[in-house]
Amino acid sequence: MAGRKRVFDLLRTIDIASCQCPAHSHRGNIHVSNVVPAKDYAFEIKCSTVRYGLGVTKEVGMDLVNLGAKNVCVMTDPNVVSLSPMKAVLDSLTKNGINYKVYDRVRVEPTDSSFKDAIKFAKEGSFDSFVAVGGGSVMDTCKAANLYYSDPGAEFLDYVNQPVGKGKKVQVELKPMIAIPTTSGTGSETTGMSIFDYEEIQAKTGIADTSLRPVLAMIDPLHTLTVPERVANYSGFDIFCHALESFTAIPYNERGPAPPNPALRPVYQGSNPISDVWARFCLQSLRKYFARSVYNPDDVEARSSMHLAATMAGVGIGNAGVHVCHGLAYPIAGNVKDFVPKDYGKEPIVPHGLAVVLTAPAVFRFTASSDPDKHLEAASLLGTNTTNVKQADAGKVLSDTILKYMDTMKIENGLTALGYTRDDVPNLVQGALPQKRLLSIAPLPQSEDDLSKLLEDSLTIY
Ligand SMILES: NC(=O)c1ccc[n+]([C@@H]2O[C@H](COP(=O)([O-])OP(=O)(O)OC[C@H]3O[C@@H](n4cnc5c(N)ncnc54)[C@H](O)[C@@H]3O)[C@@H](O)[C@H]2O)c1
Ligand SMILES: [Fe+2]
Incomplete structure (x- = not known):
């Protein structure tokens, strides 16, 4: 039965591939195929x-x-x-x-x-x-x-x-x-x-x-x-989460459905071998230069390398996408209370990089079972020795690695430090649910209860 389904899927894939190639499709006048396979079979990389x-x-x-x-x-x-x-x-x-x-x-x-x-x-x-x-x-x-x-x-x-x-x-x-x-x-x-x-x-x-x-x-x-320390710090964690989220996103050929026309393929397509190259490069750069660039503003090598890493991660996310950390970050930033970060002016705001990284330890503990090897590879690229680590421990190992970086960079101790309490969690979940474009790129589906738990686990992180 499973074999027949595979053959059927393959035939549908060949059918779509043969009639949707650029030579037979008409760009500018979007032709829509009637046959829409459940899963995508292609990805593309666009970049400035x-x-x-x-x-x-x-x-x-x-x-x-x-x-x-x-x-x-x-x-x-x-x-x-x-x-x-x-x-x-x-x-x-x-x-x-x-x-x-x-x-x-x-x-x-x-x-x-x-x-x-x-x-x-x-x-x-x-x-x-x-x-x-x-x-x-x-x-x-x-x-x-x-x-x-x-x-x-x-x-x-x-x-x-x-x-x-x-x-x-x-x-x-x-x-x-x-x-x-x-x-x-x-x-x-x-x-x-x-x-x-x-x-x-x-x-x-x-x-x-x-x-x-x-x-x-x-x-x-x-x-x-001229970038001040806190801006270098929080924006560095934006790169950090871009690389980790695009690397662990659902594989492009597991995301579906395939678009009925290539012009309709979504911007966020899921992880793929090319985005993975950018993500791996970034994780290695972060290991070498992140702390140096934050604490030594005159270190041209470190600041230059982080600048390049940001663009590299941008190419990765611009095609693969980001998922749960970013989906949760949007209501965390949108519901800001009275947190006024240093170096960002006088208005209360939650800088984007801070909003994304606070849930990262919980998120990657949650997603690790989808692909323990890739989560361990990420931890290793960030500098953790993963020799002989069991697959079952992949989530904890990556989460501990992230926490080490957050501690080095003096990141606030969870959502509580921004003024959030357990009572705010339902509202934050409601704010995250419309971010389907992001949440659907995660390697595992999440229920409302899962999102609540991720936020509760991020109230205090150390
Ligand atoms: N479009 C995307 O692909 C994408 C991806 C991730 C985040 N974002 C968005 O980007 C925004 C955050 O951007 P950001 O983190 O780059 O920071 P930012 O543009 O908000 O700037 C942060 C602070 O740094 C100051 N600053 C900027 N450059 C400086 C410099 N060279 N020297 C001294 N001070 C400087 C700014 O004046 C500001 O006070 C958020 O709204 C976030 O949602 C967009
Ligand atoms: Fe971001």
């Missing part, structure tokens, strides 16, 4: 062009000339606007005779209101290209501004992920966007994602479409030398 080098920002003006740009919208935040990365960008634009306008009101951990303010600014200009100079908050805001500038008739929720918004596929052509990250964390410079806090539901959601991806990611490690 990445240019890496100390001081490479000086080239941005020439890139804009090469793109034919005449009037550029430069986006940044109120802090980065007066730092050296912005000076380097504006010098290069001026030197190359490019007209520009600067928008410097990006909110750190953006919201729908702050996105709308940036969109309004873009719509009031007449721009032919966008440049984002800053961390994930700036790059994500710039992607949204570009999208709604390019489709001025769209309602804000049209493109926001379901079930919060309508999740419409982008059909308009966006203006070219160049991303110049100044933190080492999100990898947003290579992804088609734009994340914001939707104030009405007090949880993060986003827009996910490959068209949002910047045409060029300029990775200039010089910009990281």
